[in-house]
Amino acid sequence: MINLNKIGLVTGGGDSPGINAAIRAVVRKAMSEGVKIVGFKNGWAGLLENDRRRLNRQDVSGILPVGGTMLGSSRTNPFSIEGGAEQAIENFEKNDLDAIIAVGGDDTLGVAHRLKDHDIKAVGIPQTIDNDLAETEYSIGFDSALTQVSKSLDKLHTTASSHHRVMILEVMGRDSGWIALLGGIAGGADVILVPEEHFKVADIKKRIKKREAAGKYFSLVVIAEGATPSELDQQITRDSGTDSFGHVKLGGIGHYLSDQLEAVLDMPIRVTTLAYLQRGGEPTAFDRLLATRCGVSAVEFCLEGKHDVMTALQGNIITPVSMEKVIANSPKELEDHLLRMKDLFY
Numbered sequence: 001m002i003n004l005n006k007i008g009l010v011t012g013g014g015d016s017p018g019i020n021a022a023i024r025a026v027v028r029k030a031m032s033e034g035v036k037i038v039g040f041k042n043g044w045a046g047l048l049e050n051d052r053r054r055l056n057r058q059d060v061s062g063i064l065p066v067g068g069t070m071l072g073s074s075r076t077n078p079f080s081i082e083g084g085a086e087q088a089i090e091n092f093e094k095n096d097l098d099a100i101i102a103v104g105g106d107d108t109l110g111v112a113h114r115l116k117d118h119d120i121k122a123v124g125i126p127q128t129i130d131n132d133l134a135e136t137e138y139s140i141g142f143d144s145a146l147t148q149v150s151k152s153l154d155k156l157h158t159t160a161s162s163h164h165r166v167m168i169l170e171v172m173g174r175d176s177g178w179i180a181l182l183g184g185i186a187g188g189a190d191v192i193l194v195p196e197e198h199f200k201v202a203d204i205k206k207r208i209k210k211r212e213a214a215g216k217y218f219s220l221v222v223i224a225e226g227a228t229p230s231e232l233d234q235q236i237t238r239d240s241g242t243d244s245f246g247h248v249k250l251g252g253i254g255h256y257l258s259d260q261l262e263a264v265l266d267m268p269i270r271v272t273t274l275a276y277l278q279r280g281g282e283p284t285a286f287d288r289l290l291a292t293r294c295g296v297s298a299v300e301f302c303l304e305g306k307h308d309v310m311t312a313l314q315g316n317i318i319t320p321v322s323m324e325k326v327i328a329n330s331p332k333e334l335e336d337h338l339l340r341m342k343d344l345f346y
């Protein structure tokens with residue numbers, strides 16, 4: 001164990017239920033070891049602006065079941081701002097930090113990894129509803145998003161069957177299909193469309209007609225926002241802008257598919273876009289436990305002098321894995337066995 005005095009804490013990128021549970025665990029574990037925690041506001045922006053607050057037991061009391069992040073989040077990228085990295089290093093030193101714990105997805109952890117080159121010691125905690133971070137079986141927030149998708153499909157099932165309709169549910173996940181794939185399987189979707197496999201409208205029509213021939217006069221279709229029709233060579237976006245990490249703003253594939261299916265099916269079609277309902281609300285028990293375990297382990301890794309690592313869930317153990325490996329192997333590929341499973345149930 002090494003002697004630490006103060007650790008910084010940042011929560012960045014798209015939020016999800018569970019982050020507050022991780023913040024609580026970091027603070028409680030650190031305090032039990034006599035280590036101070038300085039929370040920076042709104043992701044990496046807080047470190048750039050030196051906008052921070054000490055966190056102690058009272059600050060994290062009662063936040064375990066509360067969604068979102070008490071520190072706030074942003075998609076600020078210090079490396080896309082003139083002098084950003086230098087400002088981050090200056091404030092890291094000004095606050096006399098021994099290390100920093102970053103909670104987020106590949107963008108947030110990618111910044112933490114790059115700061116290593118400027119002698120900033122960081123430990124990452126995987127948090128993104130997309131579940132696209134490599135080397136960890138789950139990221140915080142994914143299970144809560146899955147629960148939202150499967151419960152939404154249960155609701156759409158009753159109304160689709162009552163009106164003999166095709167219900168299209170557009171879900172998040174950016175370029176990854178984990179939410180659509182596992183949410184669709186858990187919710188009993190008849191068609192699951194993921195970015196990793198371009199889809200053909202004719203194939204979807206065939207699946208729906210097969211169900212109709214078997215007396216099922218309704219169908220549930222889950223489509224990931226990043227899914228791409230074979231006839232298009234691009235994803236459907238909300239506008240032409242990009243965020244500070246270069247990501248386009250996906251959205252609208254559900255309505256695109258509805259238009260395409262309306263032209264070839266004689267069934268009514270309706271679209272529901274789940275959007276930010278997958279990001280809000282209270283964390284599931286699984287996410288609370290994962291977040292708590294990662295938060296405690298992140299402090300332990302700092303105390304053991306392990307840096308540039310992420311708290312990864314592997315075989316139900318929280319393991320320090322190299323951030324280099326995480327970033328290099330992300331986005332995490334969909335498992336073949338699960339991909340084949342999605343076409344079994346319709």
Ligand code: F6P
Pocket residue numbers: 014075105128129130172173174225243250279
């Ligand atoms: O990365 C999480 C995520 O919810 C993606 O699934 C989605 O495409 C993106 O964030 C939305 O970004 P924003 O919250 O900036 O609109």
